[in-house]
Amino acid sequence: MLQIKKISVSVEGKPILADIGLELNAGEVMALMGPNGSGKSSLAYALAGHPKYAVDKGKMFFDKKEITELTPNERAMMGLFLANQAPVAIPGLGIKSFLWQIYKKFENEKRMDLVKFRNWLDDEAEKLQLKNGLLERGLNDGFSGGERKKMEVLQMLVSKPKYIILDEIDSGLDVDALKIIALRVKKMVKEDKVGVLIITHYSRILNYLKADKVVIIEKGKVKEMGGMELVKKIEDKGFEEKK
Ligand SMILES: Nc1ncnc2c1ncn2[C@@H]1O[C@H](COP(=O)(O)OP(=O)(O)O)[C@@H](O)[C@H]1O
């Protein structure tokens, strides 16, 4: 279980989140929603251990182990994955060797050899409907927004996380890419019992990847918790009505 126990977060001395408490189980999907500027991304960064997002109060636990003071790399090695909202391009970094390095770093047992790994990768890329030859390029080099998000999914698959945080992975995606990505993540939830914290503004991605819990935050505080019925309410009435 990923536990956030009453954390307060600030950036450069400015308080952003107050007393946030959340629990995400393995194999569970939690949707985090809220108006722009409510602190959703800040919560994602604080969980991932971004040094700019100071946890002034409270604690965080990863399968009962406290992670509040751990570095982002230590958290990643435990199996926490934060998908980038805006993945950058690194033209000089070949995708296949980059992913192979990640794979070797995270997989100690049952490791595939390089040939097997490449075949597996090609297969996953094809299922994600990434164009042929795209993996021969540098990381995200000349990639569209949707292709970059699919690359995030590939990195996720390669590093086999236990918990993933998707910060607006649906932004700028066309419906086809959205469905492909949502269903691939859903498969990870089902087969690998991955826990997913998904930050989104729209119900669309949640039509494919149903949330077990829905949390609304506003002005840095948890405003409401519930199930998919909350998503419907927001879709109909927006955040303002939810007093
Ligand atoms: N790195 C930062 N520097 C300064 N202010 C920040 C930083 N990150 C977030 N904030 C502020 O924290 C608040 C919450 O932002 P954010 O977490 O990005 O919200 P959301 O993701 O819900 O739109 C905003 O007022 C934003 O300006």
Ligand SMILES: [Mg+2]
């Ligand atoms: Mg955000």
